[in-house]
Amino acid sequence: MMKPLTLRTKLTLFYSLTVSILLTGFALIYYRVLTTGMDSDLTQDILDRTSGLRGYLRFEDGQPVFVYDENEPEEVTFIDQATRYYQVYEIETGQLLRESGELQNSQVRFSPADIQNYASTAPSFVDIHTDQGRIRLRNELVSANGSNYLLFVGASMKPLEETVDSFLEGLAWLIPSGVLLAAIASWFMAGKALEPVAALGKAASEIVVSRLDRRLPIQGTNDELDQLAIQFNDTLARLEKAVDEMKQFTASISHEWRTPLAVLRGEAEVALMQTSSPEQYRRVLASQLEEFEKLTRMINQLLTLARAESGEVEIEQETVDLSAMAQKLTEDLEPVASSKNLTLSCNSAPSVTVCGDPGWLERVVLNLLDNAIKFTPAGGHVNVRVSQNGHSATLEVQDDGIGIPNEALPHIFERFYRSDPSRSDRSEGAGLGLSLVKWAVDQHHGSIEVESTPNKGSRFRMKLPSIIS
Numbered sequence: 480m481m482k483p484l485t486l487r488t489k490l491t492l493f494y495s496l497t498v499s500i501l502l503t504g505f506a507l508i509y510y511r512v513l514t515t516g517m518d519s520d521l522t523q524d525i526l527d528r529t530s531g532l533r534g535y536l537r538f539e540d541g542q543p544v545f546v547y548d549e550n551e552p553e554e555v556t557f558i559d560q561a562t563r564y565y566q567v568y569e570i571e572t573g574q575l576l577r578e579s580g581e582l583q584n585s586q587v588r589f590s591p592a593d594i595q596n597y598a599s600t601a602p603s604f605v606d607i608h609t610d611q612g613r614i615r616l617r618n619e620l621v622s623a624n625g626s627n628y629l630l631f632v633g634a635s636m637k638p639l640e641e642t643v644d645s646f647l648e649g650l651a652w653l654i655p656s657g658v659l660l661a662a663i664a665s666w667f668m669a670g671k672a673l674e675p676v677a678a679l680g681k682a683a684s685e686i687v688v689s690r691l692d693r694r695l696p697i698q699g700t701n702d703e704l705d706q707l708a709i710q711f712n713d714t715l716a717r718l719e720k721a722v723d724e725m726k727q728f729t730a731s732i733s734h735e736w737r738t739p740l741a742v743l744r745g746e747a748e749v750a751l752m753q754t755s756s757p758e759q760y761r762r763v764l765a766s767q768l769e770e771f772e773k774l775t776r777m778i779n780q781l782l783t784l785a786r787a788e789s790g791e792v793e794i795e796q797e798t799v800d801l802s803a804m805a806q807k808l809t810e811d812l813e814p815v816a817s818s819k820n821l822t823l824s825c826n827s828a829p830s831v832t833v834c835g836d837p838g839w840l841e842r843v844v845l846n847l848l849d850n851a852i853k854f855t856p857a858g859g860h861v862n863v864r865v866s867q868n869g870h871s872a873t874l875e876v877q878d879d880g881i882g883i884p885n886e887a888l889p890h891i892f893e894r895f896y897r898s899d900p901s902r903s904d905r906s907e908g909a910g911l912g913l914s915l916v917k918w919a920v921d922q923h924h925g926s927i928e929v930e931s932t933p934n935k936g937s938r939f940r941m942k943l944p945s946i947i948s
């Protein structure tokens with residue numbers, strides 16, 4: 480297969496072709512203008528000479544003579560010029576009566592038949608080829624003393640032909656050298672213009688995952704190449720962020736799993752080291768089961784999050800009664816709250832409906848309630864409130880629990896984020912719940928925000944576009 484042409488070669492070819500077409504076009508137009516101009520100048524010149532000469536032509540004893548004032552320099556010069564190419568024929572006999580030296584040298588002769596012909600079409604022009612080049616002749620009828628004569632007056636076309644020849648010769652040099660010059664110039668220009676592209680390519684090829692903080696150089700010219708570099712750098716910045724998130728995610732997973740795995744291992748080792756009663760083994764196994772459940776829950780949450788973020792999860796579009804859902808979930812969690820000595824209440828406006836996925840919305844509310852119960856000590860209160868505000872439905876989960884420190888507030892929706900690891904050891908959460916909540920709320924075109932005061936409590940407020948019935 481043929482090697483594809485480089486952009487530089489293509490540009491050079493394109494420019495050279497354009498220049499050669501332009502040059503040839505201009506040359507053709509100029510050639511036409513030049514030749515027609517010169518041709519018509521010559522013709523006009525011959526016409527002037529013919530009519531001038533006719534004025535001086537006399538016939539004495541049937542012989543043509545030019546009668547003029549030899550003391551008049553203008554007349555002398557004119558006769559000198561005009562009589563270089565002329566012949567006078569008697570039409571009747573076809574006999575040549577008189578001619579100029581130039582025509583005699585060129586041996587221009589017309590037969591009686593030719594003369595008859597020309598006489599019938601006179602006045603007219605005729606171009607004759609001779610050894611001395613082409614000659615243009617004008618013939619006109621002249622009558623004198625009852626006889627008819629044919630007068631030929633002309634000029635050599637040699638100067639015209641020579642000018643055209645040297646013009647064409649000039650072109651034969653000019654066009655190829657013009658094209659060559661254009662080719663060289665465009666080769667350099669294209670090289671110069673493409674230099675930054677090559678530099679960009681080189682800089683881009685040096686960027687690897689481990690060096691995503693590198694950026695392409697911006698020249699500050701704000702041209703297309705600068706724009707390209709800026710866009711490329713933006714893409715790099717996004718990639719860098721994504722890779723950083725991935726790294727952090729991996730680090731977090733490893734970290735999260737280290738503790739339960741160490742616990743499992745420790746328990747197993749201790750149990751194996753000492754001979755224990757079946758009762759003791761049972762206790763160890765039960766404790767291990769708890770750790771396994773924690774791990775399983777974490778893996779399930781991770782899988783859901785991964786599927787959600789890779790766009791595999793489809794969000795259903797159904798009418799969901801948020802008020803009824805809040806009521807039902809409150810009732811479901813009542814036993815959990817009671818076991819922690821918490822009061823759980825729900826006050827909702829009736830039939831606040833939204834359009835969305837009932838499964839996901841339930842998971843959102845459940846997560847918020849679960850957190851509230853988890854982070855509120857005995858004797859506390861957890862309240863759910865559903866209300867409608869114009870086109871938006873609001874669901875609030877409020878507790879008077881331990882609250883969230885100010886510095887943790889911006890991060891609680893991040894994966895694996897737990898505001899205080901020492902506290903979370905008590906709870907079994909992995910810090911994934913709220914990132915799933917955030918994802919689901921975003922998918923429903925809603926928003927979620929949190930207000931919290933440490934030791935006073937927290938309030939999570941979710942807003943969704945509502946359906947107004």
Ligand code: ADP
Nearest residue numbers: 850851854882891897898908909910911912913
């Ligand atoms: P977890 O599984 O640890 O609950 P989440 O993503 O649901 O993870 O929550 C992240 C962190 O936000 C929690 O570890 C906790 O520190 C904080 N948090 C969430 N809800 C509350 C709340 N109602 N009161 C106090 N802290 C909360």
